[in-house]
Amino acid sequence: MLPDKDCILDHVAIAVSDLEKSIKIYEDLGLTFAAEREVVESQAVTTAFAAIDENAHIELLCPYGEDGPIHKYIAKKGEGIHHLCFKVPDVEKKAKELRDKGYVLLYDKASMGAGNCLVNFIHPKSTGGVLIEISQKL
Amino acid sequence: MLPDKDCILDHVAIAVSDLEKSIKIYEDLGLTFAAEREVVESQAVTTAFAAIDENAHIELLCPYGEDGPIHKYIAKKGEGIHHLCFKVPDVEKKAKELRDKGYVLLYDKASMGAGNCLVNFIHPKSTGGVLIEISQKL
Numbered sequence: 691m692l693p694d695k696d697c698i699l700d701h702v703a704i705a706v707s708d709l710e711k712s713i714k715i716y717e718d719l720g721l722t723f724a725a726e727r728e729v730v731e732s733q734a735v736t737t738a739f740a741a742i743d744e745n746a747h748i749e750l751l752c753p754y755g756e757d758g759p760i761h762k763y764i765a766k767k768g769e770g771i772h773h774l775c776f777k778v779p780d781v782e783k784k785a786k787e788l789r790d791k792g793y794v795l796l797y798d799k800a801s802m803g804a805g806n807c808l809v810n811f812i813h814p815k816s817t818g819g820v821l822i823e824i825s826q827k828l
Numbered sequence: 829m830l831p832d833k834d835c836i837l838d839h840v841a842i843a844v845s846d847l848e849k850s851i852k853i854y855e856d857l858g859l860t861f862a863a864e865r866e867v868v869e870s871q872a873v874t875t876a877f878a879a880i881d882e883n884a885h886i887e888l889l890c891p892y893g894e895d896g897p898i899h900k901y902i903a904k905k906g907e908g909i910h911h912l913c914f915k916v917p918d919v920e921k922k923a924k925e926l927r928d929k930g931y932v933l934l935y936d937k938a939s940m941g942a943g944n945c946l947v948n949f950i951h952p953k954s955t956g957g958v959l960i961e962i963s964q965k966l
Contacts (some may be wrong), residue, residue, distance in 0.1 A: 697857060743883050
């Protein structure tokens with residue numbers, strides 16, 4: 691079974707409250723993290739990445755301060771898997787296709803995410819409880 | 829960044845309450861499902877698979893009847909991502925390594941899972957809220 695080239699897993703994002711402790715957990719499992727830690731100011735998180743397949747990686751999201759969606763997520767639901775992100779060729783085209791089928795997107799327009807990507811999100815109420823990011827590499 | 833060959837994502841398992849409805853959602857996203865539906869009697873679920881990368885797939889888990897862990901999971905928490913599964917070369921060796929480091933495994937011994945694999949699970953209390961399956965292809 692080959693993956694559809696127009697919809698490939700980019701990352702599994704996990705909300706964590708202690709970045710270095712969680713990195714250690716996934717290293718104990720067998721993963722290897724890149725040395726860089728990327729700060730995403732719009733989400734008020736520090737991130738760490740480990741490859742988990744040819745294209746996909748785990749992205750740990752650790753909030754700093756007490757603002758931002760990931761801090762609120764952890765306060766409400768605890769640590770855990772936050773969203774899945776799929777790479778698509780054209781995020782606005784895919785968002786339109788999905789809206790035309792009745793899906794609710796979080797944003798009217800895609801916005802710049804980390805790693806020079808245009809991103810939007812499908813609301814978990816539209817997907818059976820899973821927050822799904824769609825992402826186009828620029 | 830290349831994946832560690834000794835720890836590669838095998839699947840993302842998602843608990844769903846209506847299998848065909850959820851298949852349609854992920855098909856609308858852009859995934860393609862295999863025609864087969866596998867029944868896993870030990871979990872009282874019917875499953876459907878779609879590739880999401882070279883090695884990894886999405887596994888939808890839909891309970892039948894009112895017994896089984898996935899039915900209970902959905903009744904308690906609602907639909908959503910249930911666990912991540914990583915392929916390892918030797919599941920008993922990895923389980924021992926993890927226990928020696930203080931991780932709690934769900935089972936004393938690995939058991940046969942779907943697709944001729946030996947599997948065990950790391951308790952989410954040990955991992956920061958994520959149920960992680962480790963799986964060895966026989």
